[in-house]
Amino acid sequence: MTRLANYWRKLTYSKKFNFLFYFIFSLFVLFVVATNFIFIRGLSKQEYKNNQDNILTIADTIDEEFISLEFFTYKVIDNAHIQSLLARLNLGNLPFQEEVQLKTKLRDEVYTLSSYEKNVNSFYLFDAEKENLESNLFSSIIFFDGLTSSDMINQLGNQPQKGKWFLSEDGTRAVLARNIFSTDTLDLLGTIIVSLDTSFIVNTIRNTSLYSSDDYFIISYEEKNYPLENDLPKIVKDFIENTVFVNNSIETIGHTDYFIASGSFNDGKMNISGMLPKNKVLQNIILLETIILSLFFLLVVSMIALSQHFIRSLVSPINQLAKKMSSFDKDKNDFQTLIEEKDSTMSERPDEIGALYSNFDALITEINQLIEENYQSKILYQEIQFRALQSQLDPHFLYNTLDSINWLAVNQEAMEISDMVTSLATLFRRKLSNTNPLHTIAEEIEIIDAYLMIQKFRFGERLCFSYHIDEKMTDFVIPRLIIQPLIENSLKYGLEKMNQACSISLTIIPLDEKHISISVLDNGPGFLNSQHDKRKSSGVGIKNIRERIKLYYGKKAELNISSVAYQETIVSILLPADFTEV
Template structure:
């Protein structure tokens, strides 16, 4: 059970928590209300400042992640570069190893070493020495990394070629001969301490005559390893590093003094990697790679500060620059918002007068700002609006009177279409009564054409409707031209219900009669073709008339040729087609002089004029 003291403490803690929540809520409500009541310029300043601060935090986090990733990439790249460098070194050493094989199998070397084993006089010995030295010099000159070559015969006599004329000590000579003999004709690499810039290859010469494998001597090649390493590409520009080679813990090559690196553990067993080590109070970026060529490990020590100090400076420089940019942006925002809000505040004062109906204030408004931004445009438009309100009221009244007067005059000048239709019906009835069939057919066709011309309700009709209209038009023209007009209709059944702008085909027939039939004496064939292909409809009017040249066709397209009859030119048809269906549709003309003309209208494959008109209205 709880003690009385505990029972007293628990309600108190709950009450304190509740009071704290209430205080936080009140503070939040106060801040929200205060922000909402601030002027626009202060809201804008706070909003931009908050965005910039959040952006700064994200930028710092992003930069930290990016530079960390970049550092990892540098580590891996450095390790890869060291691996490539070791491959380059070992390729050169492999080539020198191949040269040592060429030397021990060289016929001249083989012959002279055999002669050297025999008893010879001084003249013969001089000849042997000259022949061997000259041959060795040829091999030295063929390879830039070979410092010198020595041949030690079985008697202990040394033949030399290159930069050194003799080996340094008899102990070294004996050790090289012993190590070469242990390899039984295979190449062996002999390493020295870290201060030595040279690497030595030793190989025993054996006689392969009669497969005796008799020992004839030892070839020793001294390789300038420092020169070979110096020729490698620099991993870091303007940065000095120290490349080292070791076998286990024994360092046998170093570009620099090996003393500062004595405390480093060279017994790393992994094949490839990198690390950061501190040696003698200085940090180094260390990369290493172990190869199977001679079980060597290649090391590269680069002062850490020399590589990464510039990157660290860039990190802090970017952050500092961003902070300076933040302050500059805030100062710019303050100046900019004042320019925006001050004219708006003045405009608000003027609007209050306009709300009271005081339009006379427009005459006392200050001139609008010169700048062409939204604020300047708002001032100019507002001033123009106030000044034009009274003018528009008066102009609107005058226009209404003018419209009424124009409509009245138009009604007076309009011909009653019903009177015209009734008259044509009377003529048609009279022609039928007198058995004038041709006159009756012409009157009926004319009445049909007039009804369709006067009807302006539908801009889009079906191809079937257009064909009917053309048929009546051709009926009238046949009575005029008789057998000279050979008219044909070739329309696929599936395109009859497709949409086409009103009065499209009839003007094309009219042009074909004018530019083809009227220009020749012989019968003229005019054909209407309509077919569906690849989701589109092609309506073509062809004739076998005299054709047109390119210059005249261009005039037709531009609408520069005066039309006859309906007055609808090809340019008008093309523009109406593009207006209703899109820019990808329209009209094309193909004509060859002496072979006729073909005018094609390219339309979408859409059926039902009512549905199409409703869809256009819905847009």
């Protein structure tokens, strides 16, 4: 648990928001899926029930016809006149004329009763000896599938009963055979066989809108199944012949699942079963589920997109502020960029994020002001020291003294001393008398010439100095004394530490349209750590030069040092070319 808590604390707010969202969203999805499953299951049960109810309605319709036919036979066997005619015919040895008359009356009587039965296809009467009363030529009649009237009568026996049904193999015909007994003596008088046209069953089924040509319907009677259609596929036919149909069950034939719905009729002796393709039974539900899942998918995608947008809008400002703070921590001197990148829309927000941005911007502005004040204080302090040095010397007294020495040297024909004194006077005049903090490169070169003239007397041929200055650069304005201290450093840390000659060169050229390059090169021992050199030269020093050019030019100016001992040490200054006014 502690490890999990530590892992949670280390996560970013973005990841925490995403984790919480997806956790809650997963619970929501599980709830919706479970609800949808229960809903679809309930609809499926209802759809199965609707189909079952429809089968029961069909069974009731069939039952009405079968009951009507049985009632017709009951009227026939209960008719006293018919019983009387049959009794007389069973006596035998009747004159032919009388026998014909009796048979005609008997047939007319039955026809009269059958005229109200629309589905009675035909009927046949037989006497107690199983003789056909309709024809003198054929005592037995073949009905279907090799089944004869004699076979039916034999199966009835000699005991009173409601009769027995016989169905054709293809289910298109049904026959009811029923014995006729005397109501007085209970003697067997004969048999009536009625043929029923079962096409009304198929018509009843097909008139139901819930079913299609892909459905199969079967009548089951006495443990045998009779399909109501011909030309069945062999796999379906084999299945029907060998299956005991169970109501509300699912059976698989090949790769198709069928829903079995059954209904009984004829006092439960017969069943009609429908084999309905499951995918068609649930077709509307499948369509509904597809629509629900599609809408749910769109909802999920929309919720994820909206949540990600919301999380980004909530976390992005915090991440941006953290990035600003991180950059501030890495470069504590680069406050100007942070100030320039201030986003007023964020600091003006009325929420907590707006307060964070506003306070951070105020903090950066205040720190930048303090840094600028600190830099200005340092430069002011150096200027005050410089001014103090100037004020300690009386320039006029110093220049007059140097002039006196120069004239004395000239009178004594000591020209070297005269040149040295002249250079020293020029150096003092440029350094001490001019109070302007800026001057041209040409004026800086005059100071360098005077300084080198003095040093030449000291080092002689060991000092080798050369210029490489673009003529266009002489009028370029720079801060005073940012080049001469570099020459002074080359002498102090290069020439003074060498026994052989030291080559020093000054190069001032335009680098491109926006920058100029000032570089001092020598072949002295160089610096141990050129990129982070902190030593001070005589005079203002390299550190002072860095601070002064940063004060004047900001980030547009650079001072870089590269050094390879006794080969090449370069101190270069990169200045913007658009700084031209004093």
